[in-house]
Amino acid sequence: MNYSAELKKFVTSQYVYSSIRITLATVLPCLVLAHFGILKEYFLFPLGTSFVALTDQPGPFIRRRNSLILAIFCFILVALIASLVKGIFLLVLLEIIAFGMFFSLIGVYGQRLAAVGSLSLVVLAIFIDGHLTGANIFKSLLIFAGGCIWFLLIFLIVTTIQPYKLASQMIGENYLQLAEFLKIKANFYQKNPDFDRLNIQVIAKQVEIKNLQEETRETVFKTRVIVNESTTLSRLLMLMFLNSLDLHEKLMTSESDYKKLQKSFEDTSILVNIHDYLNILSEEITNIGISLQSSTRARPVYNLEAQSQDLNSHYFELRNKIMTPDNLEDFMILRQIMMRINEITKEINEIYKVFSQNVKLAKSLSTGLDLKKFLPSQEKINFKVLKSNISFTSSHFRHAIRITIALLLGYLVSRLPFLVIGHAYWILITIVAILKPAYSITKQRNLLRFYGTVVGAVVAYIILYFININAILFSILLISMILCFSLLKGRYFWAVLFMTMYVFLSFNFLNPGKINIIFKDRIIDTFIAGIIAFIVSYIVLPVWEHTQNLSLMRKSAESNLTYFHSVMSKFLNEDFDLEEYKVKRKNAIISLANLSDNFQRMISDPKNQRKKLEVVHQFVATSHLITAYTASLSQYSQNDEKYPEIDSENWTKKIEAEMNQVSALLNNEKITENLKMDSRLEPEDSSVEDLLIKRKNELLENESYDRRDPNKISHLTQLKNIHDVLELIYDVAKEQRKVIEKYKNEELTLPQS
Known part of the structure; x- marks a missing residue:
């Protein structure tokens, strides 16, 4: 573990920055009051400061300011009523019921108001028996109100001085989470990996990334100075966040049949070399994240060009040494992985260019996206x-x-x-x-x-x-x-x-x-x-997680289907809308993360409430694979190259038939004969097989292999990988359909709760 990097990640994070602000806002008045010997008398002042500070959730300035004002109003109102009715037993009980219900229910409007509600109940607890108010109630309330307003003033001053600080720190944290995600993915290439444990880690990390991306979207897209201002810094931050989303997809495209890969190359060191190089890339992404959090300019830690050349050289040396017609397809899989790694490397180098504060690049930034479509949904306050x-x-x-x-x-x-x-x-x-x-x-x-x-x-x-x-x-x-x-x-x-x-x-x-x-x-x-x-x-009235499974599974299945069709639209020569594609990609990742998060919570429920746990686990795993394999396929839909050799129409019908069967089962609908027939279609990809046989014959006739450009990949390798990914998506979709059939059968045999 790089302890220096871990310390920097912690020290530069938004949490430490926020905690120092809260601590100073709370302690400085204490020092002044202690100096004059009146701290004990005015203790409610720093108490009010700390309460309001704890309601300050990350997000756009206007929402943060409004929630702080609302918190101050609620705290003073609660403190006033609690102080007036203290000692009157029945009124106190009514007070607990009224405030307990109201301030818990306002959580329907999101985490921000949920925090205000929780802290309002804490204020109720503090004032409920008059322990801290003393004899002069109104004087105590004025002191408490002063402490609450004091933090609002601190907040306004700090955000005016540093309007971009929170957004920069949150975007930096996105990169740090992506670095950890890449480290987990790198471990699939180490010797004798524990696949089950790593798959669980990948799914858990996806949940963290999704939650953070949602928070960051709101902060970046809804903060007017970030979206609308034409300053270099605001545009660069927007570009950095959008790049983090694209980098996330590129990291997801590295999904492969790792067990087969380990078996094919167990006697070589190439996979260990890939593992080491991916860890180097992870360190670079960490470096970018730390630099964003600390508002400093990032400089590469390693010479990525030299490191990448070494890895590609090792691959080509191995290819020239042991590739035969028998293992050609294994090398095609490995070649595709190498290309994905090169794409990730290019993306990281591009991010470093952005960090060079290239003003021309920043001013030319125009996403062309309707940012409202990418915002997390939030209940309107009515x-x-x-x-x-x-x-x-x-x-x-x-x-x-x-x-x-x-x-x-x-x-x-x-x-x-x-x-x-x-x-x-x-x-x-x-x-x-x-x-x-x-x-x-x-x-x-x-x-x-x-x-x-x-x-x-x-x-x-x-x-x-x-x-x-x-x-x-x-x-x-x-x-x-x-x-x-x-x-x-x-x-x-x-x-x-x-x-x-x-x-x-x-x-x-x-x-x-x-x-x-x-x-x-x-x-x-x-x-x-x-x-x-x-x-x-x-x-x-407990709410067990298993009651949420069905709706979340439906949403995940639906999102994966629309995401897959969006990717395949390019292969089908339909209109490919980049904005719609990105929205559907976002929805698929969010739905998967919500399902995974619910499953992880269900594990902590009592044993008798972990209903159909294994079946749900299998559905989560297959959903993750479908999303990841679709992301792998998407890299081919975002370039101008055509693939007429692939029978895209029948592949789309075949895979979507399985996916639609899953949705039908989840919605208690009858599976039509058309869906069953479509799922048995045999796509006509014989030309791909013919090209593969031709390539194998070339290898038999010619024992010398040319060193290929590491930045280029043969059309045949692309075709083979597209074909393999489509097969993988179909196999996993079919497995998921069987999982749901099992789920529905068990549902019929279990009593409803």
């Missing part, structure tokens, strides 16, 4: 959307009921006199943090939250026991805050660990000498909240 989700069929409504019941139970438990809980609001805060719409995520977060809290509490206890120097404790507090906010999205255990540490240190500064009480309360409250969250998530 009452009809909210009203339509007030139904037991809505997963959002069911989650709102679960979290409301959990908060009620948490509050009632905190009121039990024999427990004597000193910081009851921690129970409610922990419930909000743990309880998520999906049972699998709740289960995972429950364990991570408990482990992180225990370890963090023990570490903080040891630190406070042995260290009495305030400057050192304050430094640890700052580092803990930065690491907590940096790791909150991807490393939940570590985020909770550092969160617990800075909470302990903060309370120690406010009330020195009470570490034992804080330690006990924090552990007990987390344990109680974890039990409540687990019971409620399991019993109260």
Whole structure:
């Protein structure tokens, strides 16, 4: 592992950058207040700052600004009502029900408002018993409101000074994810690869890439200064993101029959050489990502031209040495892989040219694309959307009921006199943090939250026991805050660990000498909240992942069919619309990632809810292969060369017949005889076979082989690979149809839940 690159990836990421901003925005007022000796009295100021800061999700400036303003309004309203009704038991219960349902339901409008809703419930927990407001409620609320507005001002200042920073960091993260994807793909070429494990890693990484691409699309395409401004930087960033999407497709085209490849070349070193070279390309993509995140100019790490020449030379030497008519087809497959690798190399070199700040190139950038078609769908904020989700069929409504019941139970438990809980609001805060719409995520977060809290509490206890120097404790507090906010999205255990540490240190500064009480309360409250969250998530209107399988499988099958037809339209001499092709490519990748993500969550569901798990796994695997093989085929549809030797019409009918059968089965429709007949068509590609026989005869007659140009590939090799890819797509589509037939048969034998 390249530890230097890993450190740079972390330090330059949007998460660290954001966490430093949040930490400074929170701590600087604390230092000023502490200097005047009024920190304890004005503690709600930094608390309000940190709450509003946590609602700031990546995205376009206008949406971020509006969500911050909405968060401030919601926080002040919740704090006001909670402070006014504190101590009135029935009103508090009604308050929990009303706020619990409303702020959970606004998640229907997307992650941004879901974050506002969750933090509003945290504010409710803080103010519910008047623990922090004191006697003068309105003064406390003004202090809290001041802290909320303070972060909004910081946000406006920072985004004005650095309008492109977030977009640059997010695009950089796209490249870092692609580098990790390429590393996984490289491992297929190492000695004795574990194919099952690598396939699982590829699918998981596709989910991460899809989620990140969706977030980045919204940020880049909806940010006016990025899309419409004619500045060099805005155009370059747009070009860099579009290039990352094309690079993703090129990486997907490297899908091959790896088992056959390993068997054919197991006695040579060519596959290991490919593995090493792909890792070099991965390092270059990582370098580009880090440079984008840090807003510096990227320079190549390696001499890719020399490295590429070495790899191609090794291939041609091997070809000249051992190629025979018997293994000609194996070398054709390997030749195609070499060409794909050369294409990836060219793409990386082109990206480096963009990084040279070529103004002429930037000004000439014109995508010609309707960017609205590429944006993620998002619910419009109107009452009809909210009203339509007030139904037991809505997963959002069911989650709102679960979290409301959990908060009620948490509050009632905190009121039990024999427990004597000193910081009851921690129970409610922990419930909000743990309880998520999906049972699998709740289960995972429950364990991570408990482990992180225990370890963090023990570490903080040891630190406070042995260290009495305030400057050192304050430094640890700052580092803990930065690491907590940096790791909150991807490393939940570590985020909770550092969160617990800075909470302990903060309370120690406010009330020195009470570490034992804080330690006990924090552990007990987390344990109680974890039990409540687990019971409620399991019993109260749970939404199991298997209930989503059928709709996601339908969507994936439909998207793969339209993606395949879009690619084949060029072979069929139909109008090939590049924009429509890219939209369909995006939809296929998103549908596949959603299906894969759902399957991964289903693995964490209780055993009795993992219905037809193996069948769904097989469908996910075949969907991934169809998408990847279609991406491989797409490289031939994007050039001007014709392939009349391929019986494109019958291949299209044959493959689409299998795909349509899959869709028919998933939609409970009858499979027509026409579909069955079309799937048995025999495409007339005899001319390809004739050319192949002719080439084999040439090899028998002539034992010397010319060194071919590594940047060119013979027409016969292209034909052979197109034919092979079409066969692979058909075989996988046929296998998927059998998987669905099995799925439907099992569905008939299992009771409906």
